[in-house]
Amino acid sequence: xxxxxxxxxxxxxxxxxxxxxxxxxxxxxxxxxxxxxxxxxxxxxxxxxxxxxxxxxxxxxxxxxxxxxxxxxxxxxxxxxxxxxxxxxxxxxxxxxxxxxxxxxxxxxxxxxxxxxxxxxxxxxxxxxxxxxxxxxxxxxxxxxxxxxxxxxxxxxxxxxxxxxxxxxxxxxxxxxxxxxxxxxxxxxxxxxxxxxxxxxxxxxxxxxxxxxxxxxxxxxxxxxxxxxxxxxxxxxxxxxxxxxxxxxxxxxxxxxxxxxxxxxxxxxxxxxxxxxxxxxxxxxxxxxxxxxxxxxxxxxxxxxxxxxxxxxxxxxxxxxxxxxxxxxxxxxxxx
Amino acid sequence: xxxxxxxxxxxxxxxxxxxxxxxxxxxxxxxxxxxxxxxxxxxxxxxxxxxxxxxxxxxxxxxxxxxxxxxxxxxxxxxxxxxxxxxxxxxxxxxxxxxxxxxxxxxxxxxxxxxxxxxxxxxxxxxxxxxxxxxxxxxxxxxxxxxxxxxxxxxxxxxxxxxxxxxxxxxxxxxxxxxxxxxxxxxxxxxxxxxxxxxxxxxxxxxxxxxxxxxxxxxxxxxxxxxxxxxxxxxxxxxxxxxxxxxxxxxxxxxxxxxxxxxxxxxxxxxxxxxxxxxxxxxxxxxxxxxxxxxxxxxxxxxxxxxxxxxxxxxxxxxxxxxxxxxxxxxxxxxxxxxxxxxxxxxxxxxxxxxxxxxxxxxxxxxxxxxxxxxxxxxxxxxxxxxxxxxxxxxxxxxxxxxxxxxxxxxxxxxxxxxxxxxxxxxxxxxxxxxxxxxxxxxxxxxxxxxxxxxxxxxxxxxxxxx
Numbered sequence: 001x002x003x004x005x006x007x008x009x010x011x012x013x014x015x016x017x018x019x020x021x022x023x024x025x026x027x028x029x030x031x032x033x034x035x036x037x038x039x040x041x042x043x044x045x046x047x048x049x050x051x052x053x054x055x056x057x058x059x060x061x062x063x064x065x066x067x068x069x070x071x072x073x074x075x076x077x078x079x080x081x082x083x084x085x086x087x088x089x090x091x092x093x094x095x096x097x098x099x100x101x102x103x104x105x106x107x108x109x110x111x112x113x114x115x116x117x118x119x120x121x122x123x124x125x126x127x128x129x130x131x132x133x134x135x136x137x138x139x140x141x142x143x144x145x146x147x148x149x150x151x152x153x154x155x156x157x158x159x160x161x162x163x164x165x166x167x168x169x170x171x172x173x174x175x176x177x178x179x180x181x182x183x184x185x186x187x188x189x190x191x192x193x194x195x196x197x198x199x200x201x202x203x204x205x206x207x208x209x210x211x212x213x214x215x216x217x218x219x220x221x222x223x224x225x226x227x228x229x230x231x232x233x234x235x236x237x238x239x240x241x242x243x244x245x246x247x248x249x250x251x252x253x254x255x256x257x258x259x260x261x262x263x264x265x266x267x268x269x270x271x272x273x274x275x276x277x278x279x280x281x282x283x284x285x286x287x288x289x290x291x292x293x294x295x296x297x298x299x300x301x302x303x304x305x306x307x308x309x310x311x312x313x314x315x316x317x318x319x320x321x322x323x324x325x326x327x328x329x330x331x332x333x334x335x336x
Numbered sequence: 337x338x339x340x341x342x343x344x345x346x347x348x349x350x351x352x353x354x355x356x357x358x359x360x361x362x363x364x365x366x367x368x369x370x371x372x373x374x375x376x377x378x379x380x381x382x383x384x385x386x387x388x389x390x391x392x393x394x395x396x397x398x399x400x401x402x403x404x405x406x407x408x409x410x411x412x413x414x415x416x417x418x419x420x421x422x423x424x425x426x427x428x429x430x431x432x433x434x435x436x437x438x439x440x441x442x443x444x445x446x447x448x449x450x451x452x453x454x455x456x457x458x459x460x461x462x463x464x465x466x467x468x469x470x471x472x473x474x475x476x477x478x479x480x481x482x483x484x485x486x487x488x489x490x491x492x493x494x495x496x497x498x499x500x501x502x503x504x505x506x507x508x509x510x511x512x513x514x515x516x517x518x519x520x521x522x523x524x525x526x527x528x529x530x531x532x533x534x535x536x537x538x539x540x541x542x543x544x545x546x547x548x549x550x551x552x553x554x555x556x557x558x559x560x561x562x563x564x565x566x567x568x569x570x571x572x573x574x575x576x577x578x579x580x581x582x583x584x585x586x587x588x589x590x591x592x593x594x595x596x597x598x599x600x601x602x603x604x605x606x607x608x609x610x611x612x613x614x615x616x617x618x619x620x621x622x623x624x625x626x627x628x629x630x631x632x633x634x635x636x637x638x639x640x641x642x643x644x645x646x647x648x649x650x651x652x653x654x655x656x657x658x659x660x661x662x663x664x665x666x667x668x669x670x671x672x673x674x675x676x677x678x679x680x681x682x683x684x685x686x687x688x689x690x691x692x693x694x695x696x697x698x699x700x701x702x703x704x705x706x707x708x709x710x711x712x713x714x715x716x717x718x719x720x721x722x723x724x725x726x727x728x729x730x731x732x733x734x735x736x737x738x739x740x741x742x743x744x745x746x747x748x749x750x751x752x753x754x755x756x757x758x759x760x761x762x763x764x765x766x767x768x769x770x771x772x773x774x775x776x777x778x779x780x781x782x783x784x785x786x787x788x789x790x791x792x793x794x795x796x797x798x799x800x801x802x803x
Contacts, residue, residue, distance in 0.1 A: 082421055
């Protein structure tokens, strides 16, 4: 945009990629957790759990890469944002703790009414809500003084951050429901289809609400989206959202088990691109740009070797893991 | 309620609490992953059924311990930013890349192959499954490599420069990664993980042998665990001694605190066995000492002079009482472990390894010793680094986030409640698995699903019809 394409920009894209992969992969995990209360039958829950048991740990690792990568490549942003988002981050971590241990614990509990199912659902909801609130809190900007966060520990709490929190919950729910459509059969799949339809409409409403609210946060956001010639770049985003929505509705109506999940991912990708357009080139909106926050070039280059060499390998064996556990999961079949 | 506490003290309490909780699981899973790899290799090599039974038995326990390690580890990766943002800003350019490499080379490797290791034996075949187990075990060791490098750099920083923003930046990556205390700490910690696991495995074996000496699984695991303790305990004591000498060279104040040496001893320092260090009066009360022994251990000469904390400005003193006592707990347990190893060797030689009730009771009592020793060792080294976060360069008080005390207090309480719930549950579930002996035809982590689901679900007919 400003003709600047240097290592800091490369790293901004790497972090954005890691966060996106996290949102995509753990999004459906967390979505499944939040849908748990709607599937009270134990056999259904066992199937739902078994669709993600072999992959959830790898999914969550992308969050560690996002956080660790931010720490390493943009330490100033990490140092400012983490205290600013203190409460949502801690809440997210505690949510992730409960839903993470539930994957193993629920098989070990002898109670009929499994408390770890509640931990799984509540932990997933808390984590998803916190992530959405954190996103809203970043978009609305934080108080920075020098190289430190200068606001209070409740600054994040605004109607806008509540809106983004709710939007994320709905979005993850859609990913979870369409994942179930892809991975299950019979009555369970039919109910997932039904839920997917409702969640798609809720998701569209959420995208619309966040898109309308964002320009009111700051005049710069409005200018970014609605002035000539920027509009040439920004207009295709809502058009593409409309197109994907039509395809998604058709795939739901025609019961094409695999398509709804990937089309939902496309909706996420478009929303994510929209966020990127709004934020660029800031990493802490309106305060700190990616260049101001960047680690020295030496650190970024040192890590770039690792990323270039290892991320393709990681993607390869992660894909292999998904391939090993491909296909529909049947009731009672477990993994053995 | 928290007016009396300042945010830095609370943040330190929070880090100590979440870290202590976390370290237990990697200490166990590093050792257990390697043990599982050995068991699977022995099964593939000999074809003996007892090895695959033991593998499946410990795999179920590994699944729980690993899960708890993962979730408490994710917390750690964000603690730096939430509670130690000034530290993050200043050290991000040097410590961040080490952690990024840990994620890229270790965490993904473990997570990527864990699913196959836990649930995939019948899907991918024996050889690919063994590869997955090896990858997970390798991942745990690579993870130890990077995180101990980062921690060691905070203890003995080298290879850095400081830029205009006051940030540490890398001058020489090799010197930074292989900083002076790193090799010693890595060896000491990995051996500690192996010892910790062997003590747990030994205790479970002993528990079942006390009930029935003929059980094949417990006999094999007990024998393997006792070999490990016998061989590794003396090596660990040597490694610990070398680590201590390295600390004396680079962080003398820590050794002074460990030894309780407030005063300098120009002609031979005594070894204080026990006593009550009093930080305010700067002396160890009721000390029981062996004259000259400290100089002999640290300098290999009876009359070698040893400096005390009186040569160091008081504002740079570590808190002696904690460091002094945690060090003694670690060393004491280390010698008890050595004793267990030697006792088992004697019993083995006399052909009584599987029927000495005294040995089995001793091994059972030592089951948690490794965890306690690991925690005590970490408390020694981390407390001994105080009052610095990066030794000699960045004070802990200057490393904290600009947060109000109530914020930190609330999150501390939340973590304490959450961790006590999951810790209690996790221990119960692990002990329950350990309480049953491994049996022929032992099944993997998720094999109990069908029977349990059929027993509890009202009727399979509800899902039937389209299977």
